[in-house]
Amino acid sequence: CDIDILKEKIGEVLLPGDEFVFESEDTIFLTDNVKPERPVCGPGLRQSGNRLVVSKSGVLRHKPPHTFWMDSQQWRYVPAKAETVIGIVTSKSGDIFKVDVGGSEQASLSYLAFEGATKRNRPNVQVGDLVFAQFTVANKDMEPELVCIDGSGRANGMGVFGGGGLLLKVSLGLVRRLLAPQSDIRSDLEQLFPCELVVGMNGRIWVRASTIQQTLIISNLLQSCDTLTAPQRREQFRKLQKGGL
Amino acid sequence: VSFLRRSKFEEGGMMEVSASNNVSLREFGCEQNLLSRPDGSASFVQGDTSVMAGVYGPAEVKVSKEIYDRATLEVLLQPKVGPAGVREQSQEQCVRETCEAALLLSLHPRSSLTLILQVLHDDGSLLSCCLNAACMALMDAGLSMSCLFCGVTCAIGADGDIIADPTAAQEKESRALMTFAIDSTERRVMMSSTKGSFSVQELQECVAVSQKASEKVFQFYRDSVRRRYSKNL
Numbered sequence: 001c002d003i004d005i006l007k008e009k010i011g012e013v014l015l016p017g018d019e020f021v022f023e024s025e026d027t028i029f030l031t032d033n034v035k036p037e038r039p040v041c042g043p044g045l046r047q048s049g050n051r052l053v054v055s056k057s058g059v060l061r062h063k064p065p066h067t068f069w070m071d072s073q074q075w076r077y078v079p080a081k082a083e084t085v086i087g088i089v090t091s092k093s094g095d096i097f098k099v100d101v102g103g104s105e106q107a108s109l110s111y112l113a114f115e116g117a118t119k120r121n122r123p124n125v126q127v128g129d130l131v132f133a134q135f136t137v138a139n140k141d142m143e144p145e146l147v148c149i150d151g152s153g154r155a156n157g158m159g160v161f162g163g164g165g166l167l168l169k170v171s172l173g174l175v176r177r178l179l180a181p182q183s184d185i186r187s188d189l190e191q192l193f194p195c196e197l198v199v200g201m202n203g204r205i206w207v208r209a210s211t212i213q214q215t216l217i218i219s220n221l222l223q224s225c226d227t228l229t230a231p232q233r234r235e236q237f238r239k240l241q242k243g244g245l
Numbered sequence: 246v247s248f249l250r251r252s253k254f255e256e257g258g259m260m261e262v263s264a265s266n267n268v269s270l271r272e273f274g275c276e277q278n279l280l281s282r283p284d285g286s287a288s289f290v291q292g293d294t295s296v297m298a299g300v301y302g303p304a305e306v307k308v309s310k311e312i313y314d315r316a317t318l319e320v321l322l323q324p325k326v327g328p329a330g331v332r333e334q335s336q337e338q339c340v341r342e343t344c345e346a347a348l349l350l351s352l353h354p355r356s357s358l359t360l361i362l363q364v365l366h367d368d369g370s371l372l373s374c375c376l377n378a379a380c381m382a383l384m385d386a387g388l389s390m391s392c393l394f395c396g397v398t399c400a401i402g403a404d405g406d407i408i409a410d411p412t413a414a415q416e417k418e419s420r421a422l423m424t425f426a427i428d429s430t431e432r433r434v435m436m437s438s439t440k441g442s443f444s445v446q447e448l449q450e451c452v453a454v455s456q457k458a459s460e461k462v463f464q465f466y467r468d469s470v471r472r473r474y475s476k477n478l
Contacts, residue, residue, distance in 0.1 A: 013475075015384070015393060015466065016391065017390070019430070044389075055390060055391065056389055058474065073385075074387030075284045076303065078303065104357075105355075140354055
């Protein structure tokens with residue numbers, strides 16, 4: 001089967017320009033129940049006709065049944081629809097806030113896109129505030145647009161925040177690892193001390209613990225997680241739990 | 246995390262050209278993600294020639310420089326001593342044309358990509374070292390590329406023998422110096438920059454030598470990136 005060529009390479013490091021060619025079927029029998037399996041390409045893979053080309057260097061990952069993508073290390077964020085990000089409000093002009101999300105363009109956030117906001121009841125957002133929002137419009141041709149409500153009009157955790165915590169910039173790979181369903185780093189952190197954590201897919205993390213020292217410890221840990229391997233990280237956490245550092 | 250990978254490539258080559266030609270390249274070294282500010286960075290070492298590259302992007306672009314359907318790529322080459330002059334500008338143009346052919350610029354319209362190359366030491370084959378550092382930095386930044394590219398320099402000595410990856414001393418004694426950028430998918434020449442006098446036959450021989458040498462460079466890229474991701478696997 002065509003997908004098997006790809007499946008052989010799962011977990012391998014591939015470089016841009018590596019190509020997979022599928023044989024196309026010339027005749028399809030009408031009585032066949034089997035449809036030819038076509039892979040679904042995620043980030044880092046491009047499909048043209050019956051050729052699949054790798055466009056970013058990284059590790060090939062797979063989610064059954066047909067989804068493949070390249071897991072690569074990156075620092076720069078490119079806005080994508082439905083991703084939740086932490087933005088910094090840079091200006092207010094009329095009905096729109098301009099928010100810096102770390103991409104090539106600033107995103108726009110309408111003041112009506114907050115829970116319970118009406119023309120008379122404006123949200124309390126100032127320049128310099130942090131907002132947790134998600135993209136409704138994010139493609140390469142248009143200016144990105146953010147909203148702080150979900151489809152049914154509820155905030156669902158989004159909105160303005162930011163008193164007393166610390167904002168850090170980490171790599172996109174670390175953010176994805178933190179947000180994964182079974183995340184080692186998150187479970188290690190839970191055992192340390194209670195803290196509030198907001199993770200934006202644009203590589204920004206906001207941390208707040210009960211004391212400033214604990215906040216700083218967690219933020220240093222998170223930034224070092226980028227460069228540590230899993231055993232080294234567990235070693236660091238263990239040292240902390242015993243009260244070192 | 247940083248690692249330096251050194252490997253020595255030597256090949257007693259029997260090619261179409263002549264049995265006395267050996268494609269021997271100097272020791273390579275490469276390091277990725279070594280700078281904290283740029284979105285991608287790499288350092289490439291060939292023998293004693295060493296270049297560091299940093300990539301920023303896709304970032305905001307000035308309205309006067311924006312292109313409506315693709316990214317604007319700017320290359321800056323800083324020599325080791327003194328300000329950048331006309332020679333650096335022509336080298337920047339060579340690197341820029343190669344990168345524009347390899348990158349998928351249409352994925353980031355109205356954005357800017359900036360590539361900054363800093364020459365740390367020049368002992369010959371500078372342009373090919375810049376091309377290699379640029380390719381590794383672009384990969385490190387996670388920019389989408391349609392293929393990889395590498396640079397190979399060939400020098401033709403006074404007695405007609407072809408030296409790949411020459412040192413500064415060998416370059417000075419050569420009568421012709423050529424640098425080719427080779428792509429990874431079809432091993433074709435993407436960019437060529439030549440100096441000196443040579444025949445058509447010699448040019449074709451040099452292209453063949455460069456294509457042979459580029460295979461080693463691409464294998465080195467693969468090994469380097471594999472080492473880099475090995476701790477995450």
